Amino acid sequence: MKCFTAIGAAVLMAGLGAMAPAFATGTPALYTVVPGLALTPLTALPPAPAAAAERGECAHFLASPTSEAAGIVSAAGWAVTGEAAVGPYQAVAFVGRMTAGTSGSCEMDEGNIALFDGATLVAIAYARRGAALSIGGIAPLEPRGIRIWTGDFLPRPVAELHVAPDGAVLVTPLSAEESRCQGRVKVPNVYDLPIDVARRRLIAAGWRPVPRSGPSADGAGREATLAARVPEVESCAGTGFGFCAFEYDSAAASLTVITAGEDAMPPVTDYRTTCKSSAD
Known part of the structure; x- marks a missing residue:
């Protein structure tokens, strides 16, 4: 390059x-x-x-x-x-x-x-x-x-x-961590960590996993395989980079963590926060 x-x-x-x-x-x-x-x-x-x-x-x-x-x-x-x-x-x-x-x-x-x-x-x-x-x-x-x-x-x-x-x-x-939502939440550095390791760090920082509850929460598929160890998996792409999304929540924001790859516990490549109103 x-x-x-x-x-x-x-x-x-x-x-x-x-x-x-x-x-x-x-x-x-x-x-x-x-x-x-x-x-x-x-x-x-x-x-x-x-x-x-x-x-x-x-x-x-x-x-x-x-x-x-x-x-x-x-x-x-x-x-x-x-x-x-x-x-x-x-x-x-x-x-x-x-x-x-x-x-x-x-x-x-x-x-x-x-x-x-x-x-x-x-x-x-x-x-x-x-x-x-x-x-x-x-x-x-x-x-x-x-x-x-x-x-x-x-x-x-x-x-x-x-x-x-x-x-x-x-x-x-x-x-080591990032401030978001005008300082109301902190997101620890979880980049490149396997999702099972990243979730432990997130939970320790106060983020609550949101278990998947859609029609594919049980049964076959990559989501079901991941859910056995990381129940907050929301969805996975079947092509390309193999992205998967995992959902977390706190009093001030929601958090979507993105992984990539076909590893049993894929590494984190990105995350997105959605800030909640201070009145929520």
């Missing part, structure tokens, strides 16, 4: 190293402690590769720009895959190549995250040459951060970007 861009060449020429702060006039202190990910000051976007315009069957992964910053990145020819406010900055994820795969999946290469102060580019995060990970998209984190996802056909979260109270920008490993 190609995770390296023209940005990487400029940084390597400058001799910047992981876990070392980088400073430039008018930019915050920048730190990264995630192997393979770099964060460097930059004031101009590099030229987009020609492949960035070839979206084809991956167009559904594009994000329509809503901020001035995302509009700047899109106008430069890059494929914008996400944007989010992070402290005083606007983060914009963008990629230079998209390749369609099975079941509506897409591999995204030459990915980066730009940090803007208004219309001014401040810094860019990217994957170093030869890194075992890539950048594909981002998702907001409460209260002042974003989660960084890979550009693999089956994306996974690999890091977080936060703005510290003193203004420093930090790229860190995944936190």
Whole structure:
């Protein structure tokens, strides 16, 4: 997978190293402690590769720009895959190549995250040459951060970007737990854990399993097999990545945990929360 861009060449020429702060006039202190990910000051976007315009069957992964910053990145020819406010900055994820795969999946290469102060580019995060990970998209984190996802056909979260109270920008490993619903619930880090291990961690954090009660709750099928050990399994796809959904509940939110693969206890690849009204 190609995770390296023209940005990487400029940084390597400058001799910047992981876990070392980088400073430039008018930019915050920048730190990264995630192997393979770099964060460097930059004031101009590099030229987009020609492949960035070839979206084809991956167009559904594009994000329509809503901020001035995302509009700047899109106008430069890059494929914008996400944007989010992070402290005083606007983060914009963008990629230079998209390749369609099975079941509506897409591999995204030459990915980066730009940090803007208004219309001014401040810094860019990217994957170093030869890194075992890539950048594909981002998702907001409460209260002042974003989660960084890979550009693999089956994306996974690999890091977080936060703005510290003193203004420093930090790229860190995944936190032990995530705050959602304005801090009313916490979701422990269960990514890549087998679902039976993940459910124990969720239960310890206060989430209640919701046993499946549909017409296929008993009998044959993958759901029935999983339900023998994980009764909150809601449904499983019979094709593609073999996704299964598992349901949990709390006083403040409901939680859907997604697994992938055909393992007896498949690993967690994602989750979604639905916040409840504080009056519920």
